[in-house]
Amino acid sequence: MDIAVVGSGGWGTALALLLHENKHEVTLISYSKEESENLASTLSNPFLPGVSLPADIRYTSESSAVSECTMVVVVPPSFAIRSTAEKIAPFLRSDAILVSATKGIEPETGKRMSEIVAEVTGKKVVVLSGPSHAEEVSRQVPTGVVAASDDRLLAEIVQEVFMNDRFRVYTSSDPLGVELGAAMKNVIALCAGVCDGLGYGDNTKALLMTRGLTEVARLGMKLGSRTDTFAGLTGIGDLIVTCTSMHSRNRRAGILIGNGMSVDEAMKEVGAVVEGYYATKAVKLLGDRMGVDMPITQAAYQVLYEGAPVGSALGSLMSRKKGREIEDAGWSQARS
Numbered sequence: 001m002d003i004a005v006v007g008s009g010g011w012g013t014a015l016a017l018l019l020h021e022n023k024h025e026v027t028l029i030s031y032s033k034e035e036s037e038n039l040a041s042t043l044s045n046p047f048l049p050g051v052s053l054p055a056d057i058r059y060t061s062e063s064s065a066v067s068e069c070t071m072v073v074v075v076p077p078s079f080a081i082r083s084t085a086e087k088i089a090p091f092l093r094s095d096a097i098l099v100s101a102t103k104g105i106e107p108e109t110g111k112r113m114s115e116i117v118a119e120v121t122g123k124k125v126v127v128l129s130g131p132s133h134a135e136e137v138s139r140q141v142p143t144g145v146v147a148a149s150d151d152r153l154l155a156e157i158v159q160e161v162f163m164n165d166r167f168r169v170y171t172s173s174d175p176l177g178v179e180l181g182a183a184m185k186n187v188i189a190l191c192a193g194v195c196d197g198l199g200y201g202d203n204t205k206a207l208l209m210t211r212g213l214t215e216v217a218r219l220g221m222k223l224g225s226r227t228d229t230f231a232g233l234t235g236i237g238d239l240i241v242t243c244t245s246m247h248s249r250n251r252r253a254g255i256l257i258g259n260g261m262s263v264d265e266a267m268k269e270v271g272a273v274v275e276g277y278y279a280t281k282a283v284k285l286l287g288d289r290m291g292v293d294m295p296i297t298q299a300a301y302q303v304l305y306e307g308a309p310v311g312s313a314l315g316s317l318m319s320r321k322k323g324r325e326i327e328d329a330g331w332s333q334a335r336s
Contacts, residue, residue: 074101
């Protein structure tokens with residue numbers, strides 16, 4: 001199959017390598033001519049150190065290259081998803097299958113990445129997501145992800161195209177839950193990094209991750225997703241890998257903030273897009289709009305956008321009023 005990967009960051013390049021390994025004809029489209037020429041001349045990507053790129057992948061910056069492809073994988077940073085979709089939309093084949101592999105939510109609209117691509121292109125979009133660091137996928141480390149769509153046939157086609165003996169793909173009928181978990185785990189991972197930077201321990205991270213997952217599920221249920229999605233690869237699986245790995249830019253940025261750097265300094269030090277920064281604002285606005293209680297997201301927003309000290313933000317979380325872990329505790333009678 002002729003496949004275009006639109007976005008040549010670490011994740012886009014890793015997916016291009018995977019598809020090339022699966023014997024597909026791959027075109028990797030960069031946002032600039034300079035970037036595509038650099039990939040073609042060096043056969044390397046600075047986001048994937050030590051990984052060699054095949055010479056027979058086509059490297060270009062021309063959006064029109066998608067016109068030759070029956071599958072198009074859209075994987076720019078979340079802030080560029082709409083503009084990227086607008087660039088490729090005029091050149092898409094009528095039979096092209098679109099795949100969204102970017103994690104995030106658009107702050108202005110509260111829309112998921114696949115919703116934006118579908119809105120701009122007028123096509124159904126399959127979501128590809130899961131606990132999948134680009135650095136490890138590019139080195140063929142065993143990985144599992146999910147292809148999600150309300151169209152079973154499209155999800156199964158994407159599963160077949162991407163899957164091999166080191167990259168396992170499951171299907172799901174819940175793209176909403178899959179994308180929501182993927183976006184929100186970046187918020188929680190950034191907070192986990194802050195806790196690491198402050199010198200807190202495993203207890204704190206376990207508390208943060210568990211209650212963070214509760215926030216994800218609470219918002220997801222309000223929006224209409226399936227609860228069991230958040231117990232899977234794109235819920236707890238993605239949360240675990242992003243909160244515990246130094247591959248995670250979100251966690252690394254959080255560590256720097258916890259160490260005392262300003263938010264701006266931390267973002268510059270990481271040197272690449274920290275999706276959790278953008279997701280925090282988007283998820284906070286979405287939670288407010290839906291009337292969902294999201295204390296961890298609120299605390300992250302206060303630190304990232306309002307300049308609140310990290311210590312006071314954590315203190316406010318720990319001093320919240322007493323509550324039950326599970327809202328419906330199942331007790332048959334009130335305490336006497």
